[in-house]
Amino acid sequence: MYRTSTCGELRLADAGKTVTLAGWVQRVRKMGGMSFVDLRDRYGITQLVFNENEDKELCDSANRLGREFCIQVTGVVNERQSKNANLPTGDIEIIASQLNVLSESETPPFTIEENTDGGDDIRMKYRYLDLRRPNVRKNLELRHKMTILIRNFLDSKDFIEVETPILIGSTPEGARDFVVPSRMNPGQFYALPQSPQTLKQLLMVSGFDRYFQIAKCFRDEDLRADRQPEFTQIDCEMSFVDQDDVINLFEDMARHLFKELRGVELPAKLRQMPWHEAMKLYGSDKPDLRFGMEFVELADVLKGTGDFSVFNEAEYIGGICVPGCADYSRKQLNELTDFVKRPQVGAKGLVFVKFEADGSVKSSIDKFYSPEVFAQLKQAMGAKDGDLILIMSGDKANKTRIQLCNLRLEMGDRLGLRDKDKFECLWIVDFPLFEWSDEEQRLMATHHPFTMPNPDDIPLLDEHPERVRALAYDFVCNGIEVGGGSLRIHDGALQEKMFGILGFTPERAMAQFGFLINAFKYGAPPHAGLAFGLDRFVSIFAGLNSIRDCIAFPKNNSGRDVMLDAPSVIDDKQLEELNLRIDLNQ
Numbered sequence: 001m002y003r004t005s006t007c008g009e010l011r012l013a014d015a016g017k018t019v020t021l022a023g024w025v026q027r028v029r030k031m032g033g034m035s036f037v038d039l040r041d042r043y044g045i046t047q048l049v050f051n052e053n054e055d056k057e058l059c060d061s062a063n064r065l066g067r068e069f070c071i072q073v074t075g076v077v078n079e080r081q082s083k084n085a086n087l088p089t090g091d092i093e094i095i096a097s098q099l100n101v102l103s104e105s106e107t108p109p110f111t112i113e114e115n116t117d118g119g120d121d122i123r124m125k126y127r128y129l130d131l132r133r134p135n136v137r138k139n140l141e142l143r144h145k146m147t148i149l150i151r152n153f154l155d156s157k158d159f160i161e162v163e164t165p166i167l168i169g170s171t172p173e174g175a176r177d178f179v180v181p182s183r184m185n186p187g188q189f190y191a192l193p194q195s196p197q198t199l200k201q202l203l204m205v206s207g208f209d210r211y212f213q214i215a216k217c218f219r220d221e222d223l224r225a226d227r228q229p230e231f232t233q234i235d236c237e238m239s240f241v242d243q244d245d246v247i248n249l250f251e252d253m254a255r256h257l258f259k260e261l262r263g264v265e266l267p268a269k270l271r272q273m274p275w276h277e278a279m280k281l282y283g284s285d286k287p288d289l290r291f292g293m294e295f296v297e298l299a300d301v302l303k304g305t306g307d308f309s310v311f312n313e314a315e316y317i318g319g320i321c322v323p324g325c326a327d328y329s330r331k332q333l334n335e336l337t338d339f340v341k342r343p344q345v346g347a348k349g350l351v352f353v354k355f356e357a358d359g360s361v362k363s364s365i366d367k368f369y370s371p372e373v374f375a376q377l378k379q380a381m382g383a384k385d386g387d388l389i390l391i392m393s394g395d396k397a398n399k400t401r402i403q404l405c406n407l408r409l410e411m412g413d414r415l416g417l418r419d420k421d422k423f424e425c426l427w428i429v430d431f432p433l434f435e436w437s438d439e440e441q442r443l444m445a446t447h448h449p450f451t452m453p454n455p456d457d458i459p460l461l462d463e464h465p466e467r468v469r470a471l472a473y474d475f476v477c478n479g480i481e482v483g484g485g486s487l488r489i490h491d492g493a494l495q496e497k498m499f500g501i502l503g504f505t506p507e508r509a510m511a512q513f514g515f516l517i518n519a520f521k522y523g524a525p526p527h528a529g530l531a532f533g534l535d536r537f538v539s540i541f542a543g544l545n546s547i548r549d550c551i552a553f554p555k556n557n558s559g560r561d562v563m564l565d566a567p568s569v570i571d572d573k574q575l576e577e578l579n580l581r582i583d584l585n586q
Contacts, residue, residue, distance in 0.1 A: 002072060008044020012091045014077045021046060021094065022102065024132065025069045026112070028062065035062045037096075039073065040112075042137060047080070047093040048073055061099050068105035068112060068129075074098040125562045127553055139550040142261065143538045147214055149260055150234055153253050159210040159236065162203060164196040166216065171198075171512055176220035178229070186579040192218035195531060197448060198516050200237040201488055204527040205519045209239035214534065226480065226536055226547050229559050234483070234537075237529035243471055243487055246528050247272075247427055250483070254425065254475065261541050264423055272473075274430040279398060283318075283405030285431070288479025289424035291417035293320040293408050295401065298391065301376050308368035310349075314393035316400045320408050321381045322415075325388035326354040333364075340392065340407055347403040353377060353389040409479065418478070420543035425477045430454075433470040434501070442503050447472050449498055450516075452487040452528075458494075465501050475532065482537050485530030492520040 003022040010019065023041035030036075033052035038045050050062040065071065075096040084090030109126055110118025114135045123130040130136055151161070170177045170191035177191040193199075195217050203211045215235040221227060238246060251270055258264040271289075278287050281294045298317040302308070311317055333352050340347035353363040353374065361374045381389050390407060394400030412418045433453050434443040443465060445451060453461065454469040461468055472486035489495045495517060499509040510517065535547040548554040555561055575581060 006043035007039050007041040007046040008088060010046060010077055010089055010092055010094075012079060015079050015092065017077045018074065019077060019094065020072065020074045021048075022072045023070070024105075024112075025065050025067055025071060027067065028065050030063060033059075035059050036093075037062055037065060037073075039071070040132070044089055045087055046089045047084075048075065048096050049078070049093050050096050050099075055097070058096065058099055061101075062096070065101070066105060066107065068108050068132075069101060070103040070105070072098075072100040072102055121556070121562065124548075124554065124556055127563050131552065136549055139538065139542050139544070140552060142542055143534070143550050146257060146261060146538055146541070147534070149257055150214070150253070153256055154210075154212045154236070157210065157249065159212045160208060161213055162208065162211050163213060164193070164199040164215065166192060168193050168199070169512075178218045178220050181578040181580055183577050183579075194219050195233060196235055197450065198513070200235060200529060201450065201516065201527065202519055204237055204239045204488075205522065205524045207239075209525070210237075212236045215531075223555070223557050223559055226533075226539070228535065228547060228551065228555055230555075231547075232534040234532040234534050235529075236485075236531065237527060239525040239527045241526070241528050243429075243473060243528065246485060246487075246530055247473055250475065250530055250532075251427075257537075257541075258423065262423070266423070266425060271426040272429050273426055275428055275432065276430070278428055279401055282408070283398075283401030283403075284479070285428050285474065286476045286479055286481040287426075288409065288412065288418065289426060290419060290422050290478060291412050291415075293322065293411065295320060295404060295408075296381050298377065298380060301373065301380050302369070302391075305373050306365070306369040308365050311393055313395075314400075315395045316397035317391065317393040318401060318404050319377075319381060319389050319391040320404065320411070321383045322388040322390060322411055323384070324386050325411075325415075326356050326386045328352075328354070328388055336390065336407070336410070339410055340403060345403050345406045347392055347394070347400075349392075350407070351391040351393075353391070355383050355385050355387050355389070357386045359385055420478075423477060423540075425475065428474040428476055429472070431470045431472045431474075432466070433457075433468040433472075434465050436466070443501060445498075445502060446470060447484065447486055449502055449513075450486075450488050450495070452489050453494075453498075461497060461501065471528075473530075475530075477540055480536055480540060481533075482540065483530055483532035485528065487526070487528040490520060490524040490526055492517050492524075495520065 001020065003020050005019045005021060007021055007023050021039055023039045026038035026040045026045060028035065028037050035050040037048040039048055050059040052059040073094065073096050075094040077092050078095050080091060080093045108129055109122055110116050112129060112132045114133060116133060167180060167190040170179060170189065175194055177194065180190040180192065182188050182190060196213060196215050200211055213235045215233045216230060217233050218230050220229065255266045258266050275285055278285050283295060295318045298319050302311045302317050304312055337350045339345065340350050351364050353361065355361060355378055377389065383389060392400055392404045392407065431446050433446060433451060435446045437444045447470065452471045454471055457468040470486060474484035475482050489498060496509060535551055538550040539547045542550055544550060553561065553563065
């Protein structure tokens with residue numbers, strides 16, 4: 001056997017046993033006639049002791065070990081004189097009697113420790129080394145445990161796991177597809193699924209009334225911290241259910257995960273917040289409720305009550321109250337102004353009002369307004385002496401709210417209010433069914449074309465589709481959209497009407513979605529579904545700022561796998577077989 005024990009399991013009770021360990025050298029320390037080697041495997045670290053007086057040749061061999069050498073050691077478990085309280089194995093050591101170098105190692109490009117000196121790029125290039133670091137490994141162990149809990153929970157609720165195809169047809173609605181050329185069908189392409197949406201709906205038509213899948217999905221989108229070109233969904237669909245049935249079941253699943261993985265008890269019933277309320281109070285359909293600073297609309301107080309033309313000409317004026325920050329310096333306020341003027345936020349400026357601790361008022365607009373107006377502002381904002389008011393305005397209400405949301409989150413970060421060990425979850429409901437696309441100059445489906453409109457709003461589809469609410473719901477935790485779903489249209493006529501509003505001709509709708517429309521002719525049941533982002537869920541539990549460290553082999557911000565050097569150029573022969581000819585000189 002290569003090993004009889006792991007490097008994380010031996011304790012004082014094992015003293016006197018002869019054991020064999022195998023793993024990687026963390027470090028070597030020579031102290032007088034003794035050499036100490038920290039041996040690491042997936043399970044932990046154990047200290048090895050080599051005594052020059054007992055076996056000089058063996059001790060010399062230990063001194064020649066380098067970091068990350070893969071070795072096998074046999075020895076006797078002994079109680080340590082100088083114990084290490086920071087290690088589970090810190091009470092014991094192994095008095096080595098045999099050493100076998102299984103594989104030597106070059107000096108690694110960064111230290112394989114929790115606090116490494118490697119930057120993101122080099123760690124991703126040598127990801128197989130980065131995965132040896134305990135904190136990265138723990139993220140993947142957490143992911144494993146989470147998927148086991150999910151599978152067991154859904155199995156207990158009579159869900160059946162079904163794998164759906166990876167090579168499917170392209171559907172231009174939504175994000176960009178990754179496409180795959182077909183050698184056997186020249187000039188034609190598969191697409192990689194953005195989600196198994198239509199396939200899981202077909203499973204409902206097939207009578208599989210409860211389906212789930214830990215599904216790989218692909219979207220050719222610009223990347224950010226919580227987005228990768230390939231990601232994993234906990235994908236679910238149910239028949240003969242309404243919105244409350246779905247929300248209640250998956251709220252129970254979330255409650256189960258939080259309790260088992262973090263020891264956190266979620267409330268017996270999570271809050272449900274309508275989309276319009278979320279946008280009005282937080283400027284976001286994924287509000288972070290770990291702290292306050294809700295928006296207050298101030299047009300009644302500030303529009304037309306002074307000589308400040310910026311406010312007098314604005315469609316929307318909103319503010320947040322930052323408790324206890326009236327002592328912010330001019331430098332700090334200028335930093336906030338620069339923050340909202342960044343292209344990522346896009347605001348033209350920022351107004352501040354300080355209600356000083358002594359009762360006085362200082363503001364960037366004090367010359368435009370009377371003391372009475374500032375008194376009304378203080379009351380409207382619910383401000384106290386010592387508070388800071390930050391105000392933004394604009395000619396488009398939702399655009400300005402989104403800018404104010406960025407400022408609110410920035411203040412939450414600056415004040416340390418976004419605690420990663422605090423969890424505030426809620427459901428966002430009553431989304432608009434459609435949203436206007438400036439790029440496409442038409443209405444687009446807010447979620448996807450298969451979302452059921454609220455039955456109360458169906459009469460509005462003909463004249464005012466922009467006012468129709470969707471039977472859709474998003475699960476939000478700490479300002480992150482973790483999952484979402486909706487009731488689906490199961491009536492062919494209503495689905496065709498939906499396609500018409502989205503600008504599909506009947507011919508185009510049949511060409512792209514005829515398989516689904518035709519399936520609905522054969523007794524489609526009422527059905528609904530939901531998908532959680534597994535990567536995002538794990539990153540929340542692990543307290544990560546990015547989903548990359550809970551994915552074994554992630555892509556970088558340019559969508560590249562720097563370890564595999566992908567994407568890459570392929571041989572001309574392969575291009576010819578696929579009937580693809582690319583002239584890079586053009």
